[in-house]
Amino acid sequence: MRIATRSLYHSMQERILQLTDDLKRINEKITSGKNLNRPSDDPLSLIHSLALQNNLSQLEQYQRNMERGESWLNLTESALNEILKVVERAQEMAIQMANDTQSSETRGYAATEMGHLLDQAISIGNTRLGGSYIFAGYRTHRVPFSKAVVGGIETAQYEGDSNDFKILIGKDEDLTVGKNGGTVLINSMIFDTLGRLKQALENNDRTGLGQQIDQLKQVQQSINNEIADVGARISRLEGKKEVLVHLHLDLKERLSQVNDVDYARVIVDLRQKETAYQAALLSSTRIAELTILNYIR
Numbered sequence: 001m002r003i004a005t006r007s008l009y010h011s012m013q014e015r016i017l018q019l020t021d022d023l024k025r026i027n028e029k030i031t032s033g034k035n036l037n038r039p040s041d042d043p044l045s046l047i048h049s050l051a052l053q054n055n056l057s058q059l060e061q062y063q064r065n066m067e068r069g070e071s072w073l074n075l076t077e078s079a080l081n082e083i084l085k086v087v088e089r090a091q092e093m094a095i096q097m098a099n100d101t102q103s104s105e106t107r108g109y110a111a112t113e114m115g116h117l118l119d120q121a122i123s124i125g126n127t128r129l130g131g132s133y134i135f136a137g138y139r140t141h142r143v144p145f146s147k148a149v150v151g152g153i154e155t156a157q158y159e160g161d162s163n164d165f166k167i168l169i170g171k172d173e174d175l176t177v178g179k180n181g182g183t184v185l186i187n188s189m190i191f192d193t194l195g196r197l198k199q200a201l202e203n204n205d206r207t208g209l210g211q212q213i214d215q216l217k218q219v220q221q222s223i224n225n226e227i228a229d230v231g232a233r234i235s236r237l238e239g240k241k242e243v244l245v246h247l248h249l250d251l252k253e254r255l256s257q258v259n260d261v262d263y264a265r266v267i268v269d270l271r272q273k274e275t276a277y278q279a280a281l282l283s284s285t286r287i288a289e290l291t292i293l294n295y296i297r
Helices: 005-032 043-097 104-125 181-186 190-202 206-259 263-289 292-296
Strands: 145-150 153-158 165-170 173-178
Touching: 043 104, 043 165, 043 173, 043 190, 043 206, 104 145, 104 153, 104 181, 104 190, 153 181, 153 190, 165 206, 173 206, 181 190, 190 206
Parallel strands: none
Antiparallel strands: 145 153, 165 173
């Protein structure tokens, strides 16, 4: 079977063009450090790479959520500890002022300080992280607590909402980082109790003081329970963060295996293609010399 010279030329030309394209792609990989420089390089690997990148992006969003959530929880814990100090100071004053050796005048002075403690508690309730009020529920840009007088007693009213502020820490997994102020502070009765203490001191009412001293114990227990709850959520967040760190490293490694060039292997491929290219050029030169005149001679 005879093979036409034209067919030989055409076949050799295709071979050289293919090798040229292979060399170009290998050099692109070496230059970019990436296996996938265009969709046609490896469609299946590209799909896998995109899926890994999407998973990595979601995971990094969860990690960012948890960083903010951790700040929110830590600030909440600090705020509640400050509230607890207010309660302890109020207890100390109330017990001291309940003593029958105290006069109406000293109780009047104590009433002024009790009013300051109420103001301080309200201020702590309006703690912010950045521009967000941590006890406002979803109304994070609205001041949650303001001073009010109800039934002649100074207290605070809540203007946030009843939602707890939550963050996503995984697929279909959320964590409450900010319980609403109605649940945490209003329900503890701290503002009402401080207001009643102030009123009892102003009225020189020892019986009223005794009643509010007992109420302060319940306030203290309520705040301690909230602090314990925050601690439990911080522990959960820390555990989840550790899990996501390992997942992040695993995804980065898998993505690198798909995307990043194995230089040792690519260099070997380059040398092989260069050798094949040089051989193809040499062969094409020899074929070009094969004409009928070579045989006439």
